[in-house]
Amino acid sequence: MPEEYWNEQAKGILKAQLARRNMRYHDLALALQAMGLEENQNTIATKLSRGTFSFAFFIQCMYALRMDSIELNLNPYSEDQ
Numbered sequence: 001m002p003e004e005y006w007n008e009q010a011k012g013i014l015k016a017q018l019a020r021r022n023m024r025y026h027d028l029a030l031a032l033q034a035m036g037l038e039e040n041q042n043t044i045a046t047k048l049s050r051g052t053f054s055f056a057f058f059i060q061c062m063y064a065l066r067m068d069s070i071e072l073n074l075n076p077y078s079e080d081q
Contacts, residue, residue, distance in 0.1 A: 007052055010053070010058060014048065017067065028041075029044055
């Protein structure tokens with residue numbers, strides 16, 4: 001599968017977690033800033049629109065969203081999808 005597929009998967013997971021918490025990019029930016037990271041809603045929007053962000057950024061976001069764990073179902077051939 002092309003890299004774009006994986007970028008879309010990562011972007012979708014992060015956006016879904018934001019939606020589940022009824023958070024916007026601005027809210028995520030504030031949470032990341034509280035952790036000492038220099039992010040704003042524009043940089044977050046750019047990263048998510050491209051879908052090309054580091055795994056470190058993804059983990060930082062999960063931490064900011066107070067996620068202890070996340071279940072990934074990455075098998076496109078799974079019957080559950």
